[in-house]
Amino acid sequence: MRQLMTKLLSSFSLRLPKSEPGTCPDSSIMIGGLFIYNHKGEVLISRVYRDDIGRNAVDAFRVNVIHARQQVRSPVTNIARTSFFHVKRSNIWLAAVTKQNVNAAMVFEFLYKMCDVMTAYFGKISEENIKNNFVLIYELLDEILDFGYPQNSETGALKTFITQQGIKSQTKEEQSQITSQVTGQIGWRREGIKYRRNELFLDVLESVNLLMSPQGQVLSAHVSGRVVMKSYLSGMPECKFGMNDKIVIEKQGKGTADETGKSGKQSIAIDDCTFHQCVRLSKFDSERSISFIPPDGEFELMRYRTTKDIILPFRVIPLVREVGRTKLEVKVVIKSNFKPSLLAQKIEVRIPTPLNTSGVQVICMKGKAKYKASENAIVWKIKRMAGMKESQISAEIELLPTNDKKKWARPPISMNFEVPFAPSGLKVRYLKVFEPKLNYSDHDVIKWPCSASPRSSATFRDVCLAPRRRLKDPVAHPGSGLACLCSVTIHAADEVQNPVMCRAIAVVVDVAGQSEMSGVLCQCCSSLEEKGCSGLSLRLQLGGTELAGLKRILVIFPCVHLKRTQKPFPLLTWLLVVGAKLREAATAEQLHLAPGSTPLPSVCEQVPGVQVVVIPHRWMKNSNANPNLQCLDCGLKAET
């Protein structure tokens, strides 16, 4: 019977009316329903706008995406001809559901907008906040979407008629306000705003995105910045904002030749920029001038992206060394790379630690550092740091032995700070305000830049906790396709023919010419223990073509120390080094050096461009209770 029926079916070719893909350009934004889930997949908010979205859609998303075992495959999921678009905010899932062939970018943008609106109303999007604001969220959902179509979603406009307390009754005046607001030509600003003091604040927020290779080369860097304004101005003010955009400066520079020379360096090339709705785009296109009538309160005036000539305010040089299976030594050096007269503030460096960390001992010269077990990271905070300074932290991480085969993913170190300049080089040249009717009094006139200094915070992302791969990995073997352009060999020997232990950490830093852009090319650390008296070869590999622009190599050996297993060795500032000429194939020259001799000058003379620096141990008392000496830099304890 069943077979018969299927046959029947096939012979009638029962088709529901369907839109043919490709031929019909229906890509409207029609959202059939909106769901909000918590991290367990429980529905917090569900609002269905269209009949074609059934209740089972809620469960389908939970089962197929939230409770799915593997990681999320795609932010767009198609389950039984229904598309689910989801966005995650902390541990809350927001999903928009539709059966139409919609415009994906639009749906995501709408979800972001919805998040923004919710954040503007009740702060962070968290389960608790959502539960506390049920009513408000349903009100909002009703207002910003109707029949699945986005309506007015400007927070400013919404706030006039959705207040958290609820409107009891409205006066005539208020009513007309809504009408004029909603019908007015300028959707983002209502008329008749009055302030006793007219103020305008401006913030430039930039975030630096840096991608470094495991070898420490800067692969790509870009700054994405935002200009955020807070306006408390009466009436309908007309503002004009000017910055050191290259195109504008060049245009103006044509008139006066002097200015071109002066400002040529200071202008920046903006790759692309986008503006708030209020900016007159036509004027920007023709004159490159940014003029606008600002909305009331806080808003984002523009977003921009630059990729050229980015000043990296800090350099982070991380060193990781695995000591056996249960111990990890981490050392991070940060260097400020701006004018000494400037101060960076609120520096926070976050150094991730493995999941099986049992304890951490941290020593830092400056600021405070703490291991936060819940976040699996060492958080190092420095209040203030002047330019061209250097600061370092060293930590000893004890690990629990685990059977877990999974390797630690080595997440990147992240860094947050505020500096009084913009890494992109953006400068605000002027900000003018005209109000034709009110004519602000003199003392009211905008006090930029005196009143609000630009603030920029930047985040380094993906500064690798190098080496991302261990050097033992065969991937890093010479002759493996990597051009080994320079190789440095350390060869240590002890005259007493006793087993020696050397803690040497070598850092090769390139200082590339004028730009002063430098990065860690390579780190290497190893212990001499296994090799015993015969010495140890540390092979540093510098790969890639970036070396072409290299002017000078600086090899730093902090804390070179030899000790016999029995009794401590005096501090030895001897060293060895160095082979290889730049831009030639790998030639590992080995130098056999006796302790105590100082061959450095001669070697360095032989190889121009290579400079060797040896930093001795800096002994310091560990604490009052424990009189043992410990090295500040490498954390080595001196035995008494």
Place this chain on the structure above:
Amino acid sequence: MAQGADVSGLFPEMVKAGAVPDVVQKKLVSFYVRAQAPRQPQLALLAVNSLRKDCAHPSPAVRGLALRTMCDLRMPGIQEYLQQPLVCGLRDKASYVRRAAVLGCAKMVKLQGDCEILMAGALCFADGALVNELYSLLRDQDPIVVVNCLRALEEILKKEGGVVINKPIAHHLLNRMPDLDQWGQSEVLTFLLRYKPRSEDELFDILNLLDAYLKSSSPSVVMAATKLFLVLAREYPDVQADVLVRVKGPLLSACTSESRELCFTALCHVRQILRSLPGHFSSHYKKFFCSYSEPHYIKCQKMEVLCELVNDENVQQVLEELKGYCTDVSVELAQGAIFAIANIARTYTEQCVGILTELLGLQQEHITSAVVRAFRDLAWLCPQCTDAVCQALPGCEDTIQDSEGKQALIWLLGTHGEKIPNAPYVLEDFVENVKSETFPAVRMELLTALLRLFLARPAECQDMLGRLLHYCIEEEQDMAVRDRALFYYRLLQAGVEAVRRVLCSPKSDPSLGLLGDQSKQPVNAWALEFNTLATVYGRERWALATAQQPSLVSEGNKEILEVHPDTPMSEGNKELLKAHPDAGSLSLIPDVSLTAEQFEKTWLSLDTSCQLSLPWCGPVHADTIQTALRVVHIQTIAMSKAGAQPWKAYLSAQDDSGCLFLTELLLQAADSELQVSVKQNKAKPEALQSFISALRTVLEAFLLNLPIKVGFTLTQGLQ
């Protein structure tokens, strides 16, 4: 309520609570009423009254809310109450109310469509007038009203092909563009796709007007504008190319933006563009390097993009980067990266094979497996790298554990065994462990590979081939493997030459690789799909997702069938049904809700379109017929009891164009003819023919089955 509980019992109280001045409370009640109205249609009418009062409230916020709530009530009969407030709403002086009213029209028409029969005669609110009103509202001064009008018209006129964009409307919309918010702009850009400019000048005027939107702050507007440009300029390839150059910047910044999902969408579109213009983003390849914190799906997309934009200058860096991903902790990502390298290897064979060989040294299970699989494909596609591959292979066999990897390795050993000195010995290990081998596919591969190798190196393989064949024929559980073994055994009996003829197929097919690479799609091939889900899902998956419809329907019906598992039907009938001509163009809609009264009314008002009689003998089995008819989407409205004289049944069905088929079955005496009369509410002779043939097929199927049934009923009666 969010949890789906039924709280409709509280309805009267809630309606009362809605009649207070507090707006927030009104909103909550409105939300409740909307959700519960379909469950309690009678009680919902209570709410309508107070809502109508609210529609005349002095505050526009309340008016808009009431109107919206009323339009959202999904219950039959509401239209009657709706018209007047809607007409007022469309002319309201507050734009807030107008917005709600415009979409309200769409909601009402949708509701009407759902129960069209109900309103068949009583459509008081003339469609034409409504449409005209909406077209005139396109000139409204509020931008959201304008966009809502477009949306509403589109829904109302869906059957006629959607809203018509003529020259005045198009130009009006173009002028209003700057006032719209991003949603509106994107929507209008989509609607403008329908407009075909009359002349070249007009076309370029439009393009100039819209130029600014290619650099809009909202990525979706950028994409919508790009699509419009690509579609409008379909005859000007140079304009298209220029547009793609111009959106490069915005697309790149979307790709590097912090919002993951947008970034994903942008990457999908970048891939689409690259398919036509390889090398379009080549100079920006570093933008597509993955960073640590990105989610898995973005990394995968980026790797695919990287594969596509490789050229002579950047190949070194790209490979370097991909190599880094190969050692990633995530197995999936690592394997993805390896396959990406293998993909590049089709063009830059030497470097890639070097890298892949190096990866083998890591002795990681998943890496080795993926590399060997990549090698197999490479050996097939690029014969020039076979030697390098063969040199790299020894030593892999210990690390590979999974089926896919093993199969690939065995294939390589079998096919290129003469170049790998220890190939027979590796295979020998496999032969020895064949009993503990869990995957039948591996055993199958092993058989073929060993036989191939035997042809190349008979002395070393003869013994183990014998052992393997013996095992596979005597002990093997899997039938496919055993059959294959028997086949090879007999083939060997026919002589080595015969085996050679069968097994020595070509060892590579370089043309395959080239074909895949060189297919450069023209821009016009995907311009219409740009900025839709087809691009995000990928064309194949999207086609699959949209093509699922018929199979879904049949699944639904299977469930019905399972409810009546004892429905009798013999084999012979199936043949008959199968032979029956295809009813082709007719498609009936399932679940037409038609009550008995409506049926009667319509039945009486229509003339009979067709009458026929079928031979019939024996009693009727009402349940069975009903089930069978339901499968083909013919509803039974009423039916006499089995055995009644005369026996009657009334059936209804509706096709996708809204044409209604009403049918009467009449059986005067038990062994006479079945009279069938069909009525139709629209004159469509072709549809009628198809419907009748469908009906006949079902009924005749029962007819032939009757003798058996009679016996069955008789015995039942005796008991």
